[in-house]
Amino acid sequence: MGSIAIPAPHSLIMASLKYGADMSERVYPPVIKTALGVFKVLNTKFRLEGTDRIPSTGGAVLVSNHVSYLDFIFAGVAAHPAGRLVRFMAKKEIFDNRIAGPLMRGMKHIPVDREAGASSYAAALKALRGGEIVGVFAEATISRSFTVKDIKSGAVRMAVASKTPLIPVAIWGPQRMWTKGRKRRLLQRNVPVTILIGEPMHPKRGDDYDEVTKDLRARISELLEKAQREYPEAPKPGEKWWQPAYLGGTAPTPEEAEKLDFQEAEARKAARLEREAREGGGA
Template sequence: MHEMSRPDADKPWRLPLRKVNTEKAPWVYRALVRAVRLVAPLLTRRHWSRQDLIPPDGGVLVVANHISNYDVLVLGEFLIWSGRWPRFLGKSEIFSAPVLGWVAHQCGQIPVLRNTKDAKQSLVFAKKALQDGQMVAMYPEGTITKDPDGWPMSGRRGAAMLALSTGVPVVPVGQIGAEEVLGGPTIQWGKLFSLRRRPVHVLAGEPVDLDRFRREGQDPSPETLELATVAIMDAVAALVEQLRDEQAPRGRWDMRVGARVPQKR
């Protein structure tokens, strides 16, 4: 692991929530976070970097790489202790599950009806949240990475569409380590009950510069959205490179073809 200078060397996760986050949030969300904080220290050792790059207020879109079913908790805690309550876009199956679905609704999370004609409807709710000054967090890949080596895959266009239609800052976040807690695409329950604490690293980056893709009074073309999506995923991948202290492979895994493909820039 490449050691970087960290302005948060005083372990901000140990600070009381009331001291680091004054945003309003549903009581269920607060209760959930407090419950997670009782369990997380038993499973992981946190390493957080550049929380100062998370805007303290106003609409903001956070984009991150997706490596595990557990990484939502890792990313969520990082953002909440950065002073914001994120609204995640998540697959609709979560919202129909007993208990978990109720919690997701109560916490104001946003369901995504994947692979249906209603999939874009989730972007309407996400756009409204951004325009209302809230934080929305999403995984542009759309699912846990299928790249054989765990690198970020090609992204879908939803994040670019939200960014260009709202003008909010797009903050990339890279993370590694959560896959050691619960596995990657396939849940590995055995990892969860390991007696050792796994290190999880989260690193925020500078907002992605998307100005070159904006045309006042014009809706972005499919090609523009694709180029903006590549720029967003490039920013996320660069953070993952820093955390892994290695260079990502050329090309990016595309599930449609089952291989890494060149990215048009």
């Protein structure tokens, strides 16, 4: 089953040595070792299941749920026991950041420009066909409800076009450290983090991509619910915000979260139009 209970990430650090010797990877291995060193100091309590489902060679599309701003790190941890690096697709704005940008490029992640999606898709296909694992957060944004939002068929289409498997992943726990609408609590100690890897899917040409996408979402949702129900800690008084509503938490329901996302998108659109009008007026 590939189940691993890790009180401290020593075995992950050892696994990172498998690819640390690759001199073409000058940025990614040191970043990983630094992150795992921090987790050790903070006594982050990892639970990984299904690690044997990550292929040791060849391309794959790793599709994870999205509950925190730290999910890139933890979804990547899923592939560490196999000695694999994950190239995540991430919004272009992160690459424009003066600090994060050089790191993202050094780790060979893939920028996503929503106004030029074809180039991002092409870059992901090139990586997959070159034997890389490409990481996708198919919900596009963090789920405020801590359930799996509707997802698009892009991950399925990439897997079919590159003839690589889809690997569903669920993450639970990092939302306690840093999520949308909450202050960062990056130095919390003893936080359990659950990472569950599902059975690979093998979609092919001729399949109904929308149906495969529904199946993918259902599998991620099942893994996430398992992670949530089996999580070793319950929220303390005043901490129920990180628990989904269906388990008695105070996180927004999926319907409430959808409304909040819409309001945020509208506010962002209005701000962009105002900025463009201001810049245009000053030209």
